[in-house]
Amino acid sequence: MSRSQSARSVAQPASAADAVAEARNVRREVMAEVFGAGEMRQGESRAEPVPAICNRSLMREIFTGGDCKSTARAISEIATLAGRALKSRHDMNPYLHFVSEYARFAKEGKAWPLGGFPRCPRPEVPADAPVALIFSPHPDDEVIIGGLALRLLREAKWNVINVAVTQGSNKVRQAGRWEELQACCDCIGFGLVQTVPGGLEKVNVATQEKDPAHWAASVKVIADILAKHRPKVILFPHDSDWNSSHIGTHHLVMDALHSLPADFCTTAVETEFWGAMASPNLMVEISTHDLADLITALTFHVGEVQRNPYHLTCPAWMMDNVRRGGELVGGQGGAVPDFTFATLYRLRRWNGRELGKAFEGGKNLPCEANPAGLFA
């Protein structure tokens, strides 16, 4: 290698001060790479630094000067050594990088845009397509738990309609939440039905017990929607979903089912979000694309996700669903399917009088299987 070639490999510092500055830059970049961007502040040090960065004779040469050429050589050498050390450190233990990247996304994601995205792609839905109704306790639940519904829309070309059971308890926000909900459903491709202007009020077990007239009127609203759409599938929260409106919605839908004629049959798919279900029997894999679209639609609920960034924690929740589903749906100690993201449900048949088993044990629905098969 000629002199000029080797000189080109590292810029020749013009002065000792430049050499020191460059050495510091190299060190900072390497440290940032090792410890995660944004975590290293100037002057900060760690208990266990990369050995190459602390190579004393090289650092001494850089920081005590010497001629420019030898300083440049030292910088080049230290960068190479640091790079090697970095690689072997990553090869040996990738977990700091792994966690740092999660942390970085969780932090940076808070500055990403909310709402205003183009509509997600959707298929042509035949006029006589089966209907799936989602009974959402709040605006935003429809996409948080809507993975199966989205798959029915996209893969089975079903007509998915969200029923906005409430529009939240805060009267000042009810109109705004309705607008956000319209934009969200338009983005993801779900139809939307309002229960009553402003949404139903006091949807909770206390109302069921203490205000039977108000409760009966709300049950009638839900029963009328069921009778009108005659859904093949309904999605609604399970009875221990912690939040009082979620639990209230469960009982409201159940009371509405009981109020309908005995020939009204459907498949009941219970959902979970605030409280984990004790006995889910269905794990639905959610593809990266579907999850990204659900999250995109969720961001239209600007007021909600600014308060609590559900959209950013959704992937982690869906990964944890795979962990739980592997045991609860697959059977304790069973083989965990190779899913990355999933939503857990409990699927049962409503035979006009009661909920009954649709199948023995649990089922996993991978991305390759058409979800319509669950309801054949």
Ligand SMILES: [Zn+2]
């Ligand atoms: Zn909710």
